[in-house]
Amino acid sequence: MSDSASEPKWMIGQGRPPGARNKRARTLERLIDDNLEDVLESMIAAAKGGDSAAAKLVVGLRRPPARDRTLALKLHTLGSPADATRTAIEIGQAMLAGRCTPKEADDAVAVLERITRVAAAGEIEERLATLERLALKSAAAGKLSWNDL
Structure with a gap:
């Protein structure tokens, strides 16, 4: 007598092949x-x-539903946080003028925000590297001790 509870009722590989229809x-x-x-x-x-x-x-x-499209907006080149602020304002003005939808404006500002965060992280990394170089030079010259930190 076999124990039906221990026998699997379904095994891998059984059943309908992928893509088969009933x-x-x-x-x-x-x-x-x-x-x-x-x-x-x-x-x-x-x-x-x-x-x-x-x-x-x-x-x-x-005509299938519209998907993402490229926005034809003339914006400032990003070189500083002030440029990012000005660009965000221009995107808002474009939305108010009807040159882009609120969703497109929101998406564009979100991309702008991510770019700004990446730039800020790069700037922090550069500042830290500069501070580390200065600290090493000062320590090598004997002008910096652990108590100064």
């Missing part, structure tokens, strides 16, 4: 494929007849 999905796909042209023709006819929902669907098929 009978219902295959039937639905076949129905859609067989009738797609007729359905599209009736949707277009309904859209032409004034059905706004059909028109929206037809246009949506032709």
Whole structure:
């Protein structure tokens, strides 16, 4: 007598292969494929007849939803924190003027903020390296002791 509790009911490798569809999905796909042209023709006819929902669907098929786009904004070159502030203000003004959406402005300012943080980290690293060089020179010349730190 075998112990059914210790035998696995399912093992790796069993089951449907990746991408395989069940009978219902295959039937639905076949129905859609067989009738797609007729359905599209009736949707277009309904859209032409004034059905706004059909028109929206037809246009949506032709023009997918907009994705991210490049903003054509003329901005200052970033060279200092003041430039970053001025650029953020210009982005806000562009949004208010309708040259970009609030979401695009928010995304642009977020990128600007990340650039500013990276620049600040680089500046801190440069300052620290300068201080370390000065400390080493002073220590080598005998002008700096641990008590000075």
